[in-house]
Amino acid sequence: MTRIIPSRYELLAPAGQPDCVRAALNNGADSIYLGMKALNARRNAKNFDYSQLKETVEYCHLNGAKVYLTLNTIAFDEERKQVIETLQQACELGLDAVIVQDIGVASLVKQVAPELRLHGSTQMSIHTRKGAEFLKEQGFSRVVLSREMSLEEIRDVAKAGIELEAFVHGALCMCVSGQCYMSGMLGGRSANRGMCAQPCRLPFSAGAPGRCDLSLKDLSAVQRIPELLDAGVYSLKIEGRMKRPEYVAAAVSACKAVVDGNQPNMEVLQSVFSRSGFTDGYLDQKLSPQMFGVRSKEDVTAASAKLLKQLENTYQKPTARIPVWMKFQLKSDCPSQLTLWDQDGNQAHVSGVVPETAKHVALTEEKLQSSLGKLGGTAFYLKQFQAELEDGLSLPVSVLNGMRREAVQQLEQKRSAIHPKTFFPIKESKIPLTPPKITSLRVEFERFDQIPLEFMDQFEWIGLKLEELSKYITKLAPWKQKLVVIPPRAMFGIEQQVIQQLEILKQQGIEDLLVQNLAQIQIGKQLGYRLHGGFGLNIANSMSIAQLEEWGFQDCVVSPELTAKQMKILKSSLPCGILAGGYLPLMLTRNCPIKNQKTCRQCKRQSWLTDRKGKRFRVACSDGYSEIYNSDCLWIADRIDDFTNISFFTLKITLETPEQSREMVQNFLQKQKIELPITKGLYYRGVL
Template sequence: MKKIEILAPAGSFESVISAVRSGADAVYLGLQDFSARKEAKNFSFEELKETTSYCHIRNVKVYVTMNTLIFDRELEDALECVKKACECNIDALIVQDIGFANMVHKACPSLHLHGSTQMSVHTLSGAKLLKEMGFTRVVLSREMSREEIKYIADNLDIELEIFVHGALCMCVSGQCYFSAMLGGRSGNRGYCAQTCRLPFKVDGCDHALSLKDNSIIYYLDDMESIGVTSAKIEGRMKRPEYVASAVKACYEKREKGFISTATMENLKNVFSRTGFTDGYYTNHLGHHMFGYRKKEDVVSATEKLFREIRTSYKDEMQRVPLKGKFTLRENESPTFEVTDGKNVVITTCDDVKGEKALKVALSEEKAVSQLSKTGGTPYYFSNIETEIDEGITVPISFLNKIRREVLGIMDSKRDFDYNYNFTMPEIDFTPADQRITEKRAEVRKIDDKIGNDYDLIFVPITISDEDLEKVKKKCSKIGISVPRGLFGREDKIIEKLKEFKAKGINDTLCNNLGAVYFCKELGFNVHGGEFLNITNTASVLWAEEYGLDDILVSIEITDEQINALGGNIKRGLVSYGYIPLMLTRNCPVKSGRKDCRTCKKHGKMQDRKKYEFSLYCDGNCVEVLNSVPLNILSEINKKFFTFFTMEKFYVENSVEKVENYGENNGKRSQTTTYTRGMYFRGIK
């Protein structure tokens, strides 16, 4: 069985060194653009080349993250970044944007693509979709249990990467709009303001959106046994000492089967939020997973501790085994042949020849001892054979010289070139006048208030037969809204969809790549939702190519960006409703030691400014809804094409009367009754 990869974060070259010298098999890092950690130091292309050379010599891989959503104006620059990164000999690219990934794969098929956790993939179907697109690895959602991970590993031949240590977002990665909606800083663009770490009150708890850091390093051998390829450590924003501590803990567990008390204590002291949690992997959710950074967590990270950790990685880790053969004949130039199993280096020195020893001949033991002195390098000799004529010698200084020469040449051979063939694709950005004029709604609560002026109504998959008949009286065309959170219930949802298909329902609204895959397989008309995060022409083209009927564009792009999108697929936008700002698997209500049923399908949560956010629970996941509804109904014909509009009714079924519409420019205040979202103000 291949050992599980230890994958370390690197926000700087200092972190690369700390990771490699502590035992990492790979590092992941961001460039100065298109990285989900914009505030990390990140790497220039010169630094990236230095890093790949340093790592490849030491048997360590380098993965570059371009895991943000990309706008049309940035696509060409983003592709140029990939081209330059390929010239630096990266081992793989980690991406979020589905359209950008599609273009990169066509431009450079030999470059390994890893699907970022920002793609929200947590089902077998989602992993299948990525594999069909050419991805070689998927970074699964942090919220998955052991059984859910194993199910994918057992049924699909694709590399799986799991976060084993570091910060836990309350929201499923790629599905958080809290920071963007409230402050214009998008987590999907690398500018997350960590809104979830602020006080949010639910009965019994003041930090209802803050989880402890994830740590499942103790389960490394178990993950390896079920087929996980890579154990990923979170923390590109953190210090090199943190990186070293986390890598060392993983290395000890993998190589020794246990983590020393000292190593685990260092890891806790260098950074934690009231300790760690393994709740998602063990499928044991609840209040014990919640925590926030307190004074005692901060003061434990002392300079004395950092000095001790730095000492642990001050020297090279000799991790590259070599075999050598030294030959010394009388009156002939000596040779030293060395191999790392792939590369062969043969060094001969013409200005020195074997000669009769005047006193002591060179022994095999002395030659091997001298040639094996590889301190300060990443190499060690597992074996050196010798062929030395009897009574012959050479100066000891020569042995040192020939060793240094052969290791230097080995460095250059191991600093290989992938010779990627990157063909820059052409992008047609011609705006497309592709619109649907029909009016649609997504409804969660079924009652008599549902209007009859909709052309298509999407109802929840949990709808009863009685409620389905109510909707049929109001609208002749009905579709099913497939939940975004599919954790552990994909097969049940597929069976339920088959029942709806048998009843003559042929339309589905899909907001997850896994749902897109299985709804297409089942023969439904697939309507892409706004949470597929379609923000550019490349993603529009992907949706068209993949066979979606139409799409809702992301709620994070402006009216100008929407109208400028190319492609021929029909598209629209959300025009009204309480927008879900988070999709969570752990219920905020549980932070206060309450049973999840306390939320009664849509409970309330309050922030420090007394705004209330509804919680909508479907029994599997919770959506945190914005405190005020989005409403751009009067703007549709003024600002946008005559798009179809998707109106979302999650906590009510009638559009509220908005007094003095247009005042406050959509800003939130105690008197604001609506928001215009990000359509007009944009985001970072």
């Protein structure tokens, strides 16, 4: 294997606790990412308080490593002050970047902490070139790619000209990150809030009872790092902020072995943690049942006490990571001089005593280098030594050692010094509360035959999937002004095809686009569409709504994880709506779980998963992805008066027959209940 030039990559390690920082750096990581006690996607990890974070920044910067702070969850309005305080602390400590999911939080970073680099979290669901281009235009310096992408898709996104970060090892969620509502809906623990309960690891069977058909093996693309770098990835990310330090040590050392041109020890890596082995199936789009696995008893017991102790020993002592240059001057009748410097421009200088005339053996350059070059136990190793030395002079070894220690201490202090970034205090927003409006009904249809044309006059607008609208636009011509095109929620490998179809519809007079992901903002703007925000944008606070308004949106559907009470305090001049009826997609997946038991021909796009309680969850596929729908129908027709700050209600018709669709529309217009197992969603329960 060929050694990879260090400037071509970054090895990024997780740190869920302080010990993980040492495990990462002493095994070769270039950067770490971590979270404070709240507002991050791993709130169940130990995480870091302010003093621990300060020590970590000092330690990492001493060792030439960067520190990225995760603010990668959606935030509620009541947390705005906490977000600002966290950003102020990040500036005080001179962190190198913040990783964000929430577009409102991102806008706040740009206002109060413009010197902090912005990294777009994988929770932003970026998986196409247009999505990456959009983040670049918004001032992001890096995007963390969706885990489901192929090498060719990554190569295409790299053309956007923004730094790419990709996962190379760690847990694989079944759902595209940022689009999972299963944990929140079923148990009140939101994956978008860092509290995922991992229901996908529980039995959800596509066939025989008890199977775990949502549980993927862990990703390991460690041996394919050269291919990822060749595709345009810069930052090689290891997942695992919930894992112990020994896991971090094993994963980092395996990745480091590859970039150094050596073979990684995959046996050790699998012993530390796996779920029936590893998979890299997404990179080649070889999606199969072999990608699925559970954590077996053998997996749990594979990490022996002896192995864990060996891994622990790898990070108990400092590793020499930083090259330094040293110059020593020794002249008669002058104080001895030692200068120590690094490649970043930091310099230490120590003056010693005046040398004596040697009585027995004079100092030589070799002896000086042998004594002064003893940098063990520090972050430094000697790259080059220079000596300006007059003959016949001597200094006690204790003096030389003291000068070396003082120079090292000076350089350590300079390297670890905190360099705060500018923080701009912000006044509270004065955006007025949205005035009460006459509420309207909007309906999103999966298929043309679901549209009850006799009710068209009572809809503010209707949305129809891109393929269906393209096919039936002539039949819908009388209502063209009410039509909104709904593009695919995921566009893996089909972005250009979607753009072409949208361009044709625009030429045919369709003016409105329901934006399902950030890439579609870029696409919609370039094609001249009026933009409407869909639920997948995870709009959960007034800051995000204001950001959409700044981008020219007409309105938006707020997050289904908000409560009715939280909606009442949203501040916005942009009309906001909610999903009010229909089966909510709990997961958006690229790997169809039904294929564990059936072929596509056997499935006919009509299959279910059954959980351990016997509840059935419909799975439907289109456009190269699958959606897993809630077992119960969301229905609040009889409670719409509770949503006084909401301008419109959206019915989402997906699985229904034409007759069922007509009945749902009629019952909603009459504010009646329906004869189905129903749920009020999270509008009264909320999420953690």
